[in-house]
Amino acid sequence: MxxxxxxxxxxxxxxxxxxxxxxxxxxxxxxxxxxxxxxxxxxxxxxxxxxxxxxxxxxxxxxxxxxxxxxxxxxxxxxxxxxxxxxxxxxxxxxxxxxxxxxxxxxxxxxxxxxxxxxxxxxxxxxxxxxxxxxxxxxIGRDAYHIIKHHLNLLMLLSVEERYSTTAVKFITNRSMLSRSRVMDILKKLNDGEYISIKNGILNKINSLPDRF
Structure with missing residues (x-):
């Protein structure tokens, strides 16, 4: 047993x-x-x-x-x-x-x-x-940032080929009820703060995502 x-x-x-x-x-x-x-x-x-x-x-x-x-x-x-x-x-x-x-x-x-x-x-x-x-x-019960953080981590787990086949915005909005403008705003701030690296909409790297943002 x-x-x-x-x-x-x-x-x-x-x-x-x-x-x-x-x-x-x-x-x-x-x-x-x-x-x-x-x-x-x-x-x-x-x-x-x-x-x-x-x-x-x-x-x-x-x-x-x-x-x-x-x-x-x-x-x-x-x-x-x-x-x-x-x-x-x-x-x-x-x-x-x-x-x-x-x-x-x-x-x-x-x-x-x-x-x-x-x-x-x-x-x-x-x-x-x-x-x-x-x-x-x-x-459940999470704010927009934590939902985006979760999906960024999921996106980073994909193979390079899969990750480069979609934009971070599309990946997140297809899997959540968040608006495109809200997702783009948070991603821009994360990129500007060098928490992540995004180029032409493609997630290249996650440096360190804070617990709160």
């Missing part, structure tokens, strides 16, 4: 292995699909009790009514393991070429039960919870 709880605390280490085991168990069922960049491929609101296994690619969660980018993620990933009475108005869009498999929920549940994969399910759900807790801690 102690080993189980220790493993559950180390979600990042366990996640990839857990997903691989679930993918392997379901390799002979479901339908395989390939999606192009910017193609919508999963609507949580209209999901008919399916589990989605994303095998390769990058994708984003978008709020349906205004297409606000809520969260980005990379394969491997699994969604739909928990059935809830309310399906959110959220759509997944591919951010690159993407491969996925759709598996009927009852078929997946039967295999999970037969193969004794509930520990792996808990690890996957723990990872999902961890991502959203971290996001909410950085965004």
């Amino acid at each position: 102690e080993t189980i709880f220790k493993n559950l605390m180390d979600i990042e280490t366990e996640y990839t292995t857990a997903v691989e085991r679930l993918f392997t168990a379901m390799k002979d069922i479901g339908e395989n699909h390939t999606y192009k960049k910017n193609e919508a491929f999963f609507d949580f609101k209209n999901n008919e009790q399916n589990i989605l296994l994303i095998e390769s690619g990058a994708f984003g969660f978008y709020r349906q009514n205004d297409r606000l980018l809520m969260q980005e993620s990379l394969a491997p990933a699994i969604f739909g393991l928990v059935m809830v009475s309310y399906n959110p108005d959220v759509i997944l869009f591919a951010h690159s070429k993407l491969s996925a498999k759709v598996v009927p929920w009852e078929s997946a549940l039967r295999i999970i039960e037969q193969e004794g994969l509930w520990h792996e399910v808990v690890i996957v759900l723990g990872k999902i919870i961890k991502v959203y807790v971290e996001r909410d801690m950085n965004l």
Whole structure:
């Protein structure tokens, strides 16, 4: 029992292995699909009790009514393991070429039960919870500067090629409700104060972002 709880605390280490085991168990069922960049491929609101296994690619969660980018993620990933009475108005869009498999929920549940994969399910759900807790801690109740700071750090984590493909303003406004003028004003002040280095709208470097600004 102690080993189980220790493993559950180390979600990042366990996640990839857990997903691989679930993918392997379901390799002979479901339908395989390939999606192009910017193609919508999963609507949580209209999901008919399916589990989605994303095998390769990058994708984003978008709020349906205004297409606000809520969260980005990379394969491997699994969604739909928990059935809830309310399906959110959220759509997944591919951010690159993407491969996925759709598996009927009852078929997946039967295999999970037969193969004794509930520990792996808990690890996957723990990872999902961890991502959203971290996001909410950085965004809920925060002022404009802290929201911008959070997204600047996310932008800096991207590869150089990805980071240079978009402006800092576009990256932040696509992921928040902040106005373009407000974002530009704060970025200009941060750049003038040499907290960051931006040239032609592209974030080149973060020197040191203060706790308050």
